Amino acid sequence: xxxxxxxxxxxxxxxxxxxxxxxxxxxxxxxxxxxxxxxxxxxxxxxxxxxxxxxxxxxxxxxxxxxxxxxxxxxxxxxxxxxxxxxxxxxxxxxxxxxxxxxxxxxxxxxxxxxxxxxxxxxxxxxxxxxxxxxxxxxxxxxxxxxxxxxxxxxxxxxxxxxxxxxxxxxxxxxxxxxxxxxxxxxxxxxxxxxxxxxxxxxxxxxxxxxxxxxxxxxxxxxxxxxxxxxxxxxxxxxxxxxxxxxxxxxxxxxxxxxxxx
Numbered sequence: 582x583x584x585x586x587x588x589x590x591x592x593x594x595x596x597x598x599x600x601x602x603x604x605x606x607x608x609x610x611x612x613x614x615x616x617x618x619x620x621x622x623x624x625x626x627x628x629x630x631x632x633x634x635x636x637x638x639x640x641x642x643x644x645x646x647x648x649x650x651x652x653x654x655x656x657x658x659x660x661x662x663x664x665x666x667x668x669x670x671x672x673x674x675x676x677x678x679x680x681x682x683x684x685x686x687x688x689x690x691x692x693x694x695x696x697x698x699x700x701x702x703x704x705x706x707x708x709x710x711x712x713x714x715x716x717x718x719x720x721x722x723x724x725x726x727x728x729x730x731x732x733x734x735x736x737x738x739x740x741x742x743x744x745x746x747x748x749x750x751x752x753x754x755x756x757x758x759x760x761x762x763x764x765x766x767x768x769x770x771x772x773x774x775x776x777x778x779x780x781x782x783x784x785x786x787x788x789x790x791x792x793x794x795x796x797x798x799x800x801x802x803x804x805x806x807x808x809x810x811x812x813x814x815x816x817x818x819x820x821x822x823x824x825x826x827x828x829x830x831x832x833x834x835x836x837x838x839x840x841x842x843x
Contacts, residue, residue: 584609584820585607585648585649586609586635586648587647587648587649587703587706587707588645588646588647588648588652588706588707588710588713589645589646589648590643590644590645590646590710590806591638591644591645591665592643592714592717592773593637593640593641593642593831594724595640595641595642595643595644595718595840596718596719596721596724596725596726596840596843597637597640597643597645597718597726597728597836598641598642598644598645598711598714598715598718598725598726598727598728599634599637599642599643599644599645599678599724599728599729599730600645600654600711600728600730600788601627601630601631601644601645601730601800602645602647602651602655602657602729602788602812603625603626603627603645603647603651603655603656603657603731604626604627604628604629604646604730605626605646605648605649605651605652606626606646606648606650606688606800607648607649607651607653607654608621608623608649608650608652608653608682609653610659610743611835612652613689615685615686615690615691616652616685616686616687617683617685617686617687618728618796619620619679619683620652620679620684620685620686620815623650623652624679624680624734624816624818625651625676625679625680625733625734626650626651626818627651627653627730627731627732627733627824628732628808628812628818629732629811629812629818629820630730630731630732630740630806631644631646631730632820632825633730633797633825633828633829633832634730634736634832635827635829636760636829636833638784640836641684641739643714643718644660645707645711645714647707649703650653650677650683650712651678652681653675653700653702653703654674654675654703654704655673655674655675655676655683656704656707656708657729657731657768657786657788657790658673658674658689658786659674659787660674660701661702670728671832672804672805674700674704674833675692675696675697675700675702677691680733680734680737680739680740681737681739681811682739684826686762689836691832693731694726708772711727711788711792711824712792714769715727715777715792717801719797719798719799722740723798724798724799724800724838724843725798725800725843726762726800726801726802726836726839726840727788727789727792727793727797727799727800728801728802728804728836728839729778729785729786729788729789729796729801729802729803729804730804730805731783731786731803731804731805731806732805732807732808732811733745733805733806734735734807734808734809734814735807735808735809735810735811735814735841740782741782744783744807745782745805745807746768746776746777746778746808747775747776747806747810748773748775748776748777748778748804748806748807748831748835749777749778749783749804749805749806749807750763750766750767750777750779750780750781750785750802750803750804750835751779751784751785751786751789751802751803751804751805752779752780752785752793752800752801752802752803753785753790753793753801754780754781754787754788754835755780755795756795756796757785757790757793757795757800757802758793758794758795758800758801758802759788759795759800759842761842762795762800762802762839762842762843763779763780763802764786765839765841765842766779766802766838766839766842767779768830768838769834769835769837769838769839770834770835773827773830773831773834773835774827775810775828775831783803783805784803785801785802785803786803788801788803789801789802789803800839802839804832804835805827810824810827810828811824811825812824812825
């Protein structure tokens with residue numbers, strides 16, 4: 582059986598593109614054969630995140646969704662693998678361990694420098710398509726929202742202290758998004774009843790920082806959610822529709838607020 586395409590892109594006509602860079606779960610066999618059993622459970626996946634956005638077609642949004650695991654290559658890291666969060670544990674372009682520090686590869690079977698460089702073949706097509714879609718929508722509307730959709734385990738001492746807030750909005754300290762749009766989106770998030778913050782622990786990864794250019798009409802916002810609000814965080818990472826319905830409503834409220842402020 583052949584490998585799946587690196588991403589799926591659905592084009593809409595609204596001034597909104599939603600990116601799902603970390604929800605993929607495919608690992609090519611030649612990589613998977615060298616990984617630990619724990620790695621193959623993919624604990625750091627943004628589990629089920631696309632399910633939380635079922636309304637995108639109805640509002641005419643574009644969406645781009647990765648198929649490959651972030652353990653193959655991390656689409657939200659810079660291609661030169663520069664650190665995004667100084668002083669924090671680094672999660673690289675090609676991860677070598679889990680967020681908790683557990684090795685992803687069996688002893689002596691990790692990727693070489695040449696292999697890491699070659700893995701950019703999984704990175705570039707996603708970014709080429711994302712950039713082209715942002716450009717297309719901007720040409721139509723003059724201004725767009727790029728919404729980067731994520732989730733993460735709510736307690737990860739290696740990355741942050743205590744429990745993560747429910748909804749973590751990041752705009753690279755408003756360098757990636759118009760301040761009024763960012764603050765309007767935060768107010769909408771806080772009104773949902775969830776605990777919401779802006780530019781706290783998560784300020785936005787590479788996608789937010791690289792593509793966001795509010796003076797040019799490109800407003801990038803990252804939403805990092807605590808997984809506990811919509812799923813079971815331990816294996817088998819079960820989706821909880823009873824919880825997720827409220828989360829979907831909150832996301833739709835935030836996106837609507839951002840688009841109204843555009």
